[in-house]
Structure formats: structure tokens, C-alpha cells
Amino acid sequence: MSKPTVGIFGLTGCAGDQLLILNCEDELLTIVDLLDIRSFVMASSAIDEHAQLDIALVEGAVVTDRDEAMIRRIRERSKLLIAIGACAATGGIPGMSPQLDRQQLYDDVYGEDAVFNLTAQRGRALADVVSVDAVIPGCPIEKHEILGAIAALLQGNLPRFKEYPVCTECRERENRCLLIRDGEPCVGSVTRAGCDARCPSLGVPCIGCRGPAVDANYRSLKVLLMSKGHSEADVRDKLDVFARLPENALAGGPAEVPCAD
Amino acid sequence: MRRLTLVEELARVEGNGGITVELEGEQIKNVEFNIFEGPRAIEAIIRGRPAQDVAGIVSRICAICAGVHYLTSIKATEAAFGTRVTETTQLLRDLFVRAGNIESHALHVFMLAAPDYLDYPGATAMAADHPAEVKLALRLKKLGNTLQELVGGRAIHPVNPVLGGFGRIPSPEEMIRAREELLWAINALPAALGFVAALPPTDVCDAENAYAALVMPGRYGYFHGDEIEVVRADGTRQRMAGKAYRDLTNEHVVAHSFAKHSGFEGRPFAVGALSRLMVNERLVNAPGQLAMRRLGLHLPSRTPLDNNVAQAVELAIDLQLALDTIEDLLAGALVPQAPVPVKPRAGTGTGVTEAPRGILVHSYTYNEDGRVVAADVITPTAMNAASIERHFQFAVDQHKGGTDPALTKKLEMIVRAYDPCISCSVHLARRS
Numbered sequence: 001m002s003k004p005t006v007g008i009f010g011l012t013g014c015a016g017d018q019l020l021i022l023n024c025e026d027e028l029l030t031i032v033d034l035l036d037i038r039s040f041v042m043a044s045s046a047i048d049e050h051a052q053l054d055i056a057l058v059e060g061a062v063v064t065d066r067d068e069a070m071i072r073r074i075r076e077r078s079k080l081l082i083a084i085g086a087c088a089a090t091g092g093i094p095g096m097s098p099q100l101d102r103q104q105l106y107d108d109v110y111g112e113d114a115v116f117n118l119t120a121q122r123g124r125a126l127a128d129v130v131s132v133d134a135v136i137p138g139c140p141i142e143k144h145e146i147l148g149a150i151a152a153l154l155q156g157n158l159p160r161f162k163e164y165p166v167c168t169e170c171r172e173r174e175n176r177c178l179l180i181r182d183g184e185p186c187v188g189s190v191t192r193a194g195c196d197a198r199c200p201s202l203g204v205p206c207i208g209c210r211g212p213a214v215d216a217n218y219r220s221l222k223v224l225l226m227s228k229g230h231s232e233a234d235v236r237d238k239l240d241v242f243a244r245l246p247e248n249a250l251a252g253g254p255a256e257v258p259c260a261d
Numbered sequence: 262m263r264r265l266t267l268v269e270e271l272a273r274v275e276g277n278g279g280i281t282v283e284l285e286g287e288q289i290k291n292v293e294f295n296i297f298e299g300p301r302a303i304e305a306i307i308r309g310r311p312a313q314d315v316a317g318i319v320s321r322i323c324a325i326c327a328g329v330h331y332l333t334s335i336k337a338t339e340a341a342f343g344t345r346v347t348e349t350t351q352l353l354r355d356l357f358v359r360a361g362n363i364e365s366h367a368l369h370v371f372m373l374a375a376p377d378y379l380d381y382p383g384a385t386a387m388a389a390d391h392p393a394e395v396k397l398a399l400r401l402k403k404l405g406n407t408l409q410e411l412v413g414g415r416a417i418h419p420v421n422p423v424l425g426g427f428g429r430i431p432s433p434e435e436m437i438r439a440r441e442e443l444l445w446a447i448n449a450l451p452a453a454l455g456f457v458a459a460l461p462p463t464d465v466c467d468a469e470n471a472y473a474a475l476v477m478p479g480r481y482g483y484f485h486g487d488e489i490e491v492v493r494a495d496g497t498r499q500r501m502a503g504k505a506y507r508d509l510t511n512e513h514v515v516a517h518s519f520a521k522h523s524g525f526e527g528r529p530f531a532v533g534a535l536s537r538l539m540v541n542e543r544l545v546n547a548p549g550q551l552a553m554r555r556l557g558l559h560l561p562s563r564t565p566l567d568n569n570v571a572q573a574v575e576l577a578i579d580l581q582l583a584l585d586t587i588e589d590l591l592a593g594a595l596v597p598q599a600p601v602p603v604k605p606r607a608g609t610g611t612g613v614t615e616a617p618r619g620i621l622v623h624s625y626t627y628n629e630d631g632r633v634v635a636a637d638v639i640t641p642t643a644m645n646a647a648s649i650e651r652h653f654q655f656a657v658d659q660h661k662g663g664t665d666p667a668l669t670k671k672l673e674m675i676v677r678a679y680d681p682c683i684s685c686s687v688h689l690a691r692r693s
Contacts, residue, residue: 012299014684015275016324016417022368023416025403029395032385043372044383045272045673063299066277093321094301105302120299140324140417199420202428207317209418237310241318 004054004153007039009074011060011067012094012123016140017085018042018059024143034154053078055153061087061094061123068129075130080153083126084146086139090211090244093139094123097240134158137192139209139242145194162193163214166206170197178205183228185238190216208242218249262290267669271676273373273383275325276683280653280672287663292653294646294676298683304636312338312605312631313424319623319638320418323684325368326616326640327418328361328409330623332484333614335424337623341610342424342631344603349594350426351485356586357412357422358484358614363579364405364416365617366534366572369680370457371398374569377674378460394456397449401576404442408583411435426600433595436587443584450548450577457573458556465671465678466655467563469494470648471528472536473509475615476500481544481578483615490540491525496561503613506622510639523639529647532619533679534571535562545578552577565652565678572617572680605631616641618680642681649679 010018022043024031035055038048056078062068075081086092102122126132136149136159149159166188170177178184178200188197188206192213199206222235232250239245268280276298283291307318316334320327332354339346371394372384381387388395406416411431413419421428476488487503501508509530510523523530530536538545538553539560545553552558552574558567611624619641626635656671 010277012277012301012684014321014324014327016321016327019275019324020417022372023402023406025399025406028399029385029388037385040383041270041272042275043273044386045376046382046386047270047272061299063301064297066297067299093303093318094299096318097306100306102302105305106300108305109300109302123299123301139321198414199428202414202421204414204420204423204428207314209317234311237314241314 003034003036005051006035006037006055006057007051007053007074007078008037008042009039009056009058009060009070010042011058011070011088012063013060013085013087013092015042015059017088020140020143021146024147027147031150035150051077055080055082057082057084058126059083059085059088061091062126062129063094063120063123065119071126071129080133080158081126081130082149082153082159083132083135085141086137086209086211086242087123088126089135089137090242091123091125091128092242095125095244096242098122098244137161137194137210142194164193165189165213165216166191166193166195166197166200166210169193169195170200173197173201175200178203179224179228185225185230185234187221187238187243190218190221190239190243208239210242212243216243218243218245219252222250265664267664268673271673273376273677274681274683275323276681278676278681278683280669280676282657282664284664289657289664292650292657292672294649294653296683304638307633307636310633312342312603312627312633315625315633315636316422316424317418317420322638322640323682324417325365326361326618326621326682328413328416329358329483329614329616329621331413331419332358332422333612333616333621333623335422336484336612336614337610337625338424338612338627339603339610340612341608341625341627342603342606344425344601346426346601347598349430349590349596349598350601352586352590352594353412353427353430354422354484355482356583356590357409357419359482359579359583359586360405360408360412362405362483362617363576363583364402364409365680366576367398367402367405369617370569370572370576371395371453372402373680374674374677375457375460377670377677378463391456394453397453397456401446401449401453404446407442408439411439423600424603426598428600430595430597433591436591436595440584440587440591443580443587447548447580447584450580454552454555454573454577457570463566463674465564465566465674466652466659468652468655469561469563470565471525471530472539473525473530473532473620473644474536474540475503475613475620477537477541477544481541481546481549481582487613489613489620491530492536492539492561493526494528503622504611504624506611506613506624506639510622510644512639512643523644524647529651530644531565531568531648531679532641532644533568534575534617535568536619537615538571538574545574546581548581549574549578565675568678568680605629616682618642618682619644640682642679642683645679645681649676649681
């Protein structure tokens, strides 16, 4: 079997998902042996800009017009396009706080007279611009998930990920519930599992970096957090970072408190 | 004037950047370090947010410096609130930031910078001919990550450090396991330094420079300390309080490049490992001194490539000091404890630290509810941008052969030696 041709790319973001691949220190030399890597700018200056790719792994959000041209070009030359990490999956931190006017934010940071030679807007997910074949969640992605995804792709399968929330993993680890017991603003109940409840296991509330779980019940979380003394604005702030709330996700709400220990 | 892109997409650096020259006839008039990374306006986006949410957002500025961004954010917020933490917390923070330095330097020296000297496109290609050295570098890099995970809960974007302390204090058993790997690394270090010492001498440009670094209190480290020292090109020195960082950086628009640049007394300065050694040479421990002799590093330096060598020296310094810190912790400081209570108050706090690539400043103003009113983050690559372009200019002026591939390679090696984090620096995004 010939090795699949692969490109690893970064749009606007922190480069953490590419770094996470480089952080697979024990597996890295095996990975580069199993794959025919044609482009990985962060690691190598040997770049084949024209190769047809079997697999493109792309991190980062689409922020500039350059990002947009890049992702369209990558889509054209790739059989499979895999979004890696929160920025590529949902827009991530560059896409947070959708209610804030980006031009105003740029003026505040760079000065009103600053004129960019790149057009920039709020970070968009790759899927907002091109079709995406699979998404590896996380900020950053988890080592076991990227290695599992590469293994699946080598077998000709698309990777699959847990759809249930961090809460389930946290319960499996028999952690003390930070939300119900301590009233901490933990959003593990609406966040996709796969991290083995990393933060709550350390006594630190989940901030939702793996993005929304499937069928996340935001309204129920809101009611629960408000019963612990958090305001609706606080709840919105917490979910504003990674969750990308659908419209009206927090509207209304039952009177009774769900999951009351 | 004609613009010519020498490097479309700079490889083996963090983020998206390039190199462009402006030509008049065949004469190079100007060299630019271009930044394509999109703006994220993180300083503006955190306004209004509660103090405990800030570190988790700002660490996303950059993955390679995520740990030190996270901790510098905490340092700034605690300065604003007047928080006093325990000795355990201080030791663990020192260890955590040092671990990030070990990881970043092992990655940069061996996998990002070294391939240039030996004419490989990258470390995995280099591994075909130098398998033992690349495996050694990967294991050193992994050690940095293992320590970061142990203390920080995660290597990229830590979660365990919080305002006032840590979510969970690592156990002695975990520390003892980490110590085993450190002992291996200390034994393996001479081979790693031997590889660096054997890299062919490479001339990119010859110039004196000015340097700035955190003044390290007590011992060589990257987190503690509140003063900055500048060493001018003529060797004279000046100290300033960390919170007066604007006197150092003086961010301003430079007409020729349309970029916000830093300059002290109107002149570029460098930050990073070489600058840290210039400012804190008296604190270099025995393994560090040995490494300096072995690698032939003489201060003051006249080439930006010495920053690669200085990073290797810091690896030697850090492995020993990480071990010392672990011994200190095991001697009694490793006590399970909750974070100290943090009481918000209105005011401004500034945290100055050393990221692997140089001085990092976070400064926040909070209201009485502990919500962010204003934030300022100045990154090492933003400070280095003017110095990078100055070295570019020296390289161009001293190079014979016009815009040939040899010049492009020199320019790439210069910018890589600064170990730039382009995501970090985007706050100086180009204007036109």
C-alpha cells in the first residue's frame, strides 16, 4: 500500500494543534514514516505546494482573506479535509464573543488610523467556508485522539469521537462535583468528552475547551448555575468562549433545578 | 521601488510569516519581516471578564509559550490584587515555567534551528542521518512536557495553575518519577551539547547589539523578578521597574515597515536567551558555565545566531535547577493545599517574566468587582521585530551576491535564531 499524501497546515490561531503533533515525541518518527508528508511548514521547509493530498489536517480559524484563500486552495487539492482543534472546529478564541464588532476591537488594539493590508473578520470555522470531512475537537486536541485519527485514516476510516459530555467522564472518575457541591461555574455538562475530565479532576472547573457536546442542554446548565448564585450574564460569559451558543439556547427555563445532587 | 518576496512562508517557526525586500534597481533598500497571522484582538476581547477567566483565554495567544503566558497573566492579576502566595506555589511556578523553557529550547535548538546548519529541510529528514541526536532531542523535549503536565495539568494550555496557587499539588511519588527522568537528562546532556558544538560555524552578519532581560532574583529563572535591565550596545546598563515596561518598549509606528516596533532610546534591542545571559551572567550555575565554555559562547556576542547557542546553555542551566527545585519541594514544601483566597480590588497589576524567546509583559487594570477594564500584552517577538530587521539590514549590507539563495538562507537563519512566535507578535500587525 502506498503511503497517503498528507499536508498539515495552520491558519490564524496559536499553532497548538500542530505543536501537539510535534509533542507526540515517542510516535513522531513513526508517524512521518507511515505518512508521506508533503507540507508541514511549522516543522520543515520542504514544501510541495502543488501536491494532491489524500489528507489535509488544518488548524486555526479563518480570520483574514489570506486564511480564506488558503483553505479554499487546500480544499481543492485534498481528498479529505480534517479540521483539528477548536479554532478550526468552531472558530475558537478568534471567533469568541460574536456580539462584539471586530472593527471596533481592532481599532482599540491597533489605533483607529491603522489600515491592514489584510482584511480580517471574526474567526470562522473551516466548515463555514468549505466542506469539512471530520473534526478533531479540543483546545488543544488530545494526543490519543490525533493518534487514533491517524490510525483510522490509515485504515481508510474517518475518525469518530465521543459525543457525550465531560460530566460523564468526571462521574466515571468519581470526582467531587464542583458545580453541585461547591457551586463552581463548571461547564462540563455541555462540553464534549474525550479529555478524561482533565480539569475537574484537578479541582478546576471545565471551561468548555472541547466545544459543545451533542445535544448539549444549555438551558438546564443555566438554571443550575443560577441556583448557585451565578447571573445569566455570567453563564453567557462562560459559554461565550468556546461553545458558540445557538440563538435562544438560554431562553426561558424550567422552574425546578435539574440534577439536584 | 520594486518589492520581491524572498520567503513566502517561513518554515520552522510558530505562526505565519515571511520575508520581503524592497529593491531599487538591483540594490536592496529595505528588508521586512512580514506577519500574515490574522488579528484576534485578545487584549480587547477580555475586557469585562472576571479575573479567573483571563489566563485561560490569553494562554491561547500562543501554544509554544502558553504556559508562560498563563503564568504571567496570573502574576499580573495577583499584583493588581496584592495576593501573596505560599512558598510551595512559588517553587512550583518556577519549575513549571522552567519546564516550558526546556521543552521550547529542545524543540527550537535541535528541530527548528539545527537543520539549517546541516542543510536539512527539517528534523525528521535530519533524523535519517543523525538518529541518535534527534531521538535525544525528542526525549529532552518530552521531559519538558512531562514536567509541564505534572505541574500544569496539560503541556499546551495549562489548567492546573490558578489565581492564588494550584488546583492540585502534585504528589511526592509523581515528583520522584520526574526526578528520575531529569537524572537521565543530566547524564545525556553532554551528547546533546556535543551535537551543538559540532554544528558548522555559520556567518550571517556581524554586529553589536543591545539587550534587555528580566533581572533574576536569587537564582537563574524565568518567572520571579520585577525589574528589567537593558545592556546598551556600548556595554552601559540601565535598570527599570517592570511596571515601567513602556519606557523599554516605546512601541511606535515605523514608516519604512508600517509595523509597530519597540525601541529603547530610539534603538532596537534583542530579548531572549542571549539577552538573559548578558543580564544575569553572574547567576549562571556550574553546568551552565561548563556549557558556555564547551560551546565557545563569549559575551558580548556579535552574531544573532548565538541565541541558539545561548538556548543550549540554558538547557544545561535548567536541567540542574529543575532538579534542585524538585529536591527543595521533596524536602518538605510539597504539601497539599488549597489556593490562597484572592480578593479582587480596583487597580493595575503588571507581570513581567521571561518566555523562552524573551521578556513577556502582561498588564491589566481591574475594577472593584475584579473585572478587566484594560489589558496590555507585549510579547518578546514584538520586542524583537525591530532587532530582527536591523540584523537583516546588516546581513544584506555585508552580503556579496545580491538576492541569491545564500542571502535568503542567511535571513531565514537570522529570524529563526530569534525563535519567533508570530502568533504572539500579531499585535504589531502590518499596516499599509
